[in-house]
Amino acid sequence: MEQQTQQQIEDGGNNQAAGTNNRWAPTPPQLRILKGLYYDKGFKYPTPEQIQEICLHLKQYGQIEDKNVFFWFQNLKARERQKLKEFRNVPVGGSLDLNFGSTSSTDDGRSIDLNFGSRVGYGADGSIMEQRGEYHQEIETLPLFPMHGEDFFGNMKTTSEGGSGYGGDSRISLELSLNSYGDADMV
Amino acid sequence: MEQQTQQQIEDGGNNQAAGTNNRWAPTPPQLRILKGLYYDKGFKYPTPEQIQEICLHLKQYGQIEDKNVFFWFQNLKARERQKLKEFRNVPVGGSLDLNFGSTSSTDDGRSIDLNFGSRVGYGADGSIMEQRGEYHQEIETLPLFPMHGEDFFGNMKTTSEGGSGYGGDSRISLELSLNSYGDADMV
DNA sequence: GTAGTATGAATGAAGG
DNA sequence: CCTTCATTCATACTAC
Numbered sequence: 236m237e238q239q240t241q242q243q244i245e246d247g248g249n250n251q252a253a254g255t256n257n258r259w260a261p262t263p264p265q266l267r268i269l270k271g272l273y274y275d276k277g278f279k280y281p282t283p284e285q286i287q288e289i290c291l292h293l294k295q296y297g298q299i300e301d302k303n304v305f306f307w308f309q310n311l312k313a314r315e316r317q318k319l320k321e322f323r324n325v326p327v328g329g330s331l332d333l334n335f336g337s338t339s340s341t342d343d344g345r346s347i348d349l350n351f352g353s354r355v356g357y358g359a360d361g362s363i364m365e366q367r368g369e370y371h372q373e374i375e376t377l378p379l380f381p382m383h384g385e386d387f388f389g390n391m392k393t394t395s396e397g398g399s400g401y402g403g404d405s406r407i408s409l410e411l412s413l414n415s416y417g418d419a420d421m422v
Numbered sequence: 423m424e425q426q427t428q429q430q431i432e433d434g435g436n437n438q439a440a441g442t443n444n445r446w447a448p449t450p451p452q453l454r455i456l457k458g459l460y461y462d463k464g465f466k467y468p469t470p471e472q473i474q475e476i477c478l479h480l481k482q483y484g485q486i487e488d489k490n491v492f493f494w495f496q497n498l499k500a501r502e503r504q505k506l507k508e509f510r511n512v513p514v515g516g517s518l519d520l521n522f523g524s525t526s527s528t529d530d531g532r533s534i535d536l537n538f539g540s541r542v543g544y545g546a547d548g549s550i551m552e553q554r555g556e557y558h559q560e561i562e563t564l565p566l567f568p569m570h571g572e573d574f575f576g577n578m579k580t581t582s583e584g585g586s587g588y589g590g591d592s593r594i595s596l597e598l599s600l601n602s603y604g605d606a607d608m609v
Numbered sequence: 610g611t612a613g614t615a616t617g618a619a620t621g622a623a624g625g
Numbered sequence: 626c627c628t629t630c631a632t633t634c635a636t637a638c639t640a641c
Contacts, residue, residue: 258621258632272566288566306622313627314620320470445617445636467629493618500631501616 259303264296269307279312281305446490451483456494466499468492 261269272278272289281289281304290301448456459465459476468476468491477488 260621260633285566292566303621307620309626310620310622316626317470447617447637469628490617494616496629497616497618499629503630504632 259299261299261303261307262297265293265299268293268296269304273308273311279308281308446486448486448490448494449484452480452486455480455483456491460495460498466495468495 269289272281286301286304286308290299290304293299293304456476459468470488473488473491473495477486477491480486480491
């Protein structure tokens with residue numbers, strides 16, 4: 236996935252101190268309202284019409300555009316999910332507790348497609364079946380490191396893609412030269 | 423009036439043990455491993471699974487979370503790029519001939535980019551491309567705001583809509599509790 | 610004690 | 626929806 240050509244600002248190649256501040260930042264009232272909608276109401280999937288309406292009201296508290304509202308919801312949803320995903324293997328105790336189904340707080344029902352693994356499944360007519368369990372499709376643990384020693388440096392293939400290895404085992408390993416960056420301690 | 427008080431601590435309102443290290447810092451072994459992955463292996467795009475794996479192994483060398491690994495890679499990538507970008511603009515002294523142009527294939531001149539820089543795929547103007555958002559909506563389509571006043575918290579007016587019929591008007595009534603988030607969220 | 614730097618963390622914005 | 630980029634904030638550390 237080399238889509239590095241994303242520059243966001245039409246820089247073209249010559250960086251030009253884009254002095255103006257072009258990034259929207261929610262004012263406290265706006266943030267409060269948005270959070271209120273998201274958390275208190277569990278309102279997470281605004282339709283375009285609703286986005287416009289929200290935006291319209293938020294304009295009273297500062298400059299804002301529809302896309303800001305749209306992105307705000309998208310980002311919050313994405314990051315909430317990311318959080319949960321990251322922390323779902325916390326060293327809780329010792330026994331594994333696969334207790335899915337109780338995460339109804341942060342429901343997510345809809346996903347278009349494009350998922351390799353299994354995500355949520357919803358009925359054909361629209362009934363959302365909150366069945367988001369991740370089976371054990373991902374092997375046990377990807378042996379990124381051959382072993383747990385001081386020396387994990389082994390040899391391995393080069394999965395430099397970093398993004399393609401999804402639905403399988405993306406085994407990585409590295410062979411570190413021991414005379415590298417550890418001592419210099421500078422970046 | 424830009425960056426107003428912006429806080430990033432997601433403590434939830436309860437600041438914990440201030441003073442001590444709230445911020446993760448990689449231990450030397452951790453740093454060595456991370457750098458080894460990044461520089462020696464050119465491993466710059468870890469997937470979430472790989473992040474977990476890396477984190478799991480780095481835990482042997484000190485407290486660390488997935489989030490830390492994620493940010494570490496993100497930051498390193500961003501700053502490497504930033505450095506290059508700065509050097510590209512520095513007064514190197516003389517002529518920096520960046521002659522890249524004319525590789526175009528005689529513009530077809532058919533479709534003009536009608537992007538004004540504001541339009542994204544979300545349909546700011548009313549048209550959306552994906553996001554059909556219809557069947558999920560855990561909450562019904564209620565009025566989002568009671569009215570176009572300036573405060574929907576408690577401020578209530580007669581819903582003299584007049585003709586809020588159907589079609590293009592999905593409003594959600596937000597009965598927010600006094601539980602405001604962004605207000606006192608700061609620490 | 611202030612200024613500068615390095616870096617962890619957060620978030621808006623896009624692309625796919 | 627997922628991933629990534631760019632920018633910014635906050636803080637630890639260093640130097641003056």
